[in-house]
Amino acid sequence: MALKILLVDPDDEWLFEAKKYFEDLLYEVKMVTNGKDAQLALYNDKFFSVVMNVEVQNHAGLQVLKFIKTNYPSQNVLMITEVSEEQDEEDQMTVEKLKKMGATEAIEKPFKFDDLKGLLEGHQSVGDMVAGIPRRKELGPEEEVNESDDTFTRVKISEFYSSQPVLFDIFIKLKSGRYVKILHAGDALDKDRIDKYKNEKNVEYFYFHKKDLFKFVKYNNYFAKKVIESKKAPTNKKIKLLQNVSEKFLEQSFEEGLKPQIIDQGKEIAENMFSLIQQQEDLFSILRSYQDFDPNAFTHAYLVSLFSTSIIQQFEWQSKTTIESTSFACFFHDIGKMQLPKELLHKKVMEMNDEELAQYKEHPELGYQLLDGKNTIFTSVKQIVLQHHEAYDGSGFPFGKRGSKIFTLANIVGLADAFTHIVQEQELKPVEALKILLKDQNLMKQYNSRIVENLINVFVDPEKIAKDNKLPSNSRVVNKKVS
Numbered sequence: 001m002a003l004k005i006l007l008v009d010p011d012d013e014w015l016f017e018a019k020k021y022f023e024d025l026l027y028e029v030k031m032v033t034n035g036k037d038a039q040l041a042l043y044n045d046k047f048f049s050v051v052m053n054v055e056v057q058n059h060a061g062l063q064v065l066k067f068i069k070t071n072y073p074s075q076n077v078l079m080i081t082e083v084s085e086e087q088d089e090e091d092q093m094t095v096e097k098l099k100k101m102g103a104t105e106a107i108e109k110p111f112k113f114d115d116l117k118g119l120l121e122g123h124q125s126v127g128d129m130v131a132g133i134p135r136r137k138e139l140g141p142e143e144e145v146n147e148s149d150d151t152f153t154r155v156k157i158s159e160f161y162s163s164q165p166v167l168f169d170i171f172i173k174l175k176s177g178r179y180v181k182i183l184h185a186g187d188a189l190d191k192d193r194i195d196k197y198k199n200e201k202n203v204e205y206f207y208f209h210k211k212d213l214f215k216f217v218k219y220n221n222y223f224a225k226k227v228i229e230s231k232k233a234p235t236n237k238k239i240k241l242l243q244n245v246s247e248k249f250l251e252q253s254f255e256e257g258l259k260p261q262i263i264d265q266g267k268e269i270a271e272n273m274f275s276l277i278q279q280q281e282d283l284f285s286i287l288r289s290y291q292d293f294d295p296n297a298f299t300h301a302y303l304v305s306l307f308s309t310s311i312i313q314q315f316e317w318q319s320k321t322t323i324e325s326t327s328f329a330c331f332f333h334d335i336g337k338m339q340l341p342k343e344l345l346h347k348k349v350m351e352m353n354d355e356e357l358a359q360y361k362e363h364p365e366l367g368y369q370l371l372d373g374k375n376t377i378f379t380s381v382k383q384i385v386l387q388h389h390e391a392y393d394g395s396g397f398p399f400g401k402r403g404s405k406i407f408t409l410a411n412i413v414g415l416a417d418a419f420t421h422i423v424q425e426q427e428l429k430p431v432e433a434l435k436i437l438l439k440d441q442n443l444m445k446q447y448n449s450r451i452v453e454n455l456i457n458v459f460v461d462p463e464k465i466a467k468d469n470k471l472p473s474n475s476r477v478v479n480k481k482v483s
């Protein structure tokens with residue numbers, strides 16, 4: 001059964017446009033132009049959400065909002081408002097005021113339909129999403145389409161998990177700009193059809209529209225949670241699943257910005273990260289030889305998150321909140337780079353001239369500013385982003401803080417970041433990368449020795465250190481074991 005929404009707006013033209021937009025997204029839409037009809041519709045039917053313009057008359061929008069909150073307190077209501085400069089501040093119906101009055105969400109004009117869609121999706125549970133897809137009796141036909149490559153994102157077939165029925169259209173790519181829709185939203189996930197492409201035609205990736213990223217992330221996060229909780233599932237699979245969902249989540253946040261519904265997904269991923277690293281022993285033996293050298297920024301952020309939280313897990317003071325907020329911070333540690341010139345992103349720090357270097361060094365503060373206004377994001381997250389390039393010996397930036405003046409979690413992320421760079425750039429297994437890291441005396445001075453110690457604890461079998469005796473003795477753990 002499709003999810004129903006009730007659109008309430010005095011403007012017919014807008015209503016028809018909105019109806020078409022939401023029907024394309026498989027919602028069932030009812031529209032009314034006044035408050036009285038809205039109340040009547042609510043009396044007669046159930047809606048996933050009411051999308052209502054505060055300007056609606058006969059009954060006025062605010063009156064209807066009050067009616068809904070009194071009679072159907074759990075009803076999701078999305079209010080649309082317009083704030084004009086000419087009005088007195090007191091009379092302006094701002095987003096904050098509407099939320100205080102009980103609106104689940106509110107949005108200010110002008111906005112795009114996509115923004116509305118995001119707000120609605122943010123409140124859908126996985127159950128709502130699955131229920132909202134009209135099921136088809138038979139598989140839809142395969143269809144060739146011409147569409148720009150920018151509208152698609154892809155995922156390896158072997159790493160594609162979906163509900164029954166599939167939540168959105170799935171394509172394979174023929175060539176640039178040309179795709180075949182192989183499954184329609186609502187089709188059963190047909191194994192034969194998938195195997196045909198995988199085995200007979202050697203197709204490696206499925207493609208889907210970027211506008212469906214939210215559904216992908218939400219579903220896969222839910223699926224990852226189940227798998228991570230299961231005792232039987234192999235740890236490899238858990239790590240990969242979480243990587244998959246983290247990368248798509250990051251892709252979406254870089255596409256669309258840090259909207260509240262996206263932040264919520266990030267927090268859920270961080271919770272899954274916490275559950276994953278809780279399962280210590282087996283996880284760490286796998287991490288030792290973990291191999292994922294894809295140098296892209298999304299994989300990078302995931303690995304930094306995985307390694308940072310694994311380090312924290314070694315500390316006695318660790319807690320669920322600390323691990324989750326650090327995991328979240330890691331996803332965005334370099335978000336400030338989005339505001340730097342593109343050419344700079346592909347350059348190595350060593351290759352930058354003075355001016356470029358100065359620009360590059362602004363990224364922690366730029367990132368901090370991006371997060372600063374969001375009051376749902378913890379202060380610790382913001383501080384990690386701001387301080388992840390500070391160094392224990394005072395040689396870091398932006399402030400050149402020293403020693404204990406540096407936020408410990410930021411120093412942990414800094415180390416995990418440096419470590420991940422070695423893993424990815426030199427294509428090394430973590431244990432190999434660790435040897436290189438520990439030999440770099442300059443780098444080692446930048447981190448608190450306890451943090452370094454705990455990185456070693458994560459990856460290296462202490463008995464092996466004693467045997468090899470190859471690691472430099474710049475950490476107490478190494479000293480202890482070696483001597």
Ligand SMILES: [Fe+2]
Nearest residue numbers: 333334388389
């Ligand atoms: Fe950075």
Ligand SMILES: [Fe+2]
Nearest residue numbers: 300333334417
């Ligand atoms: Fe980084």
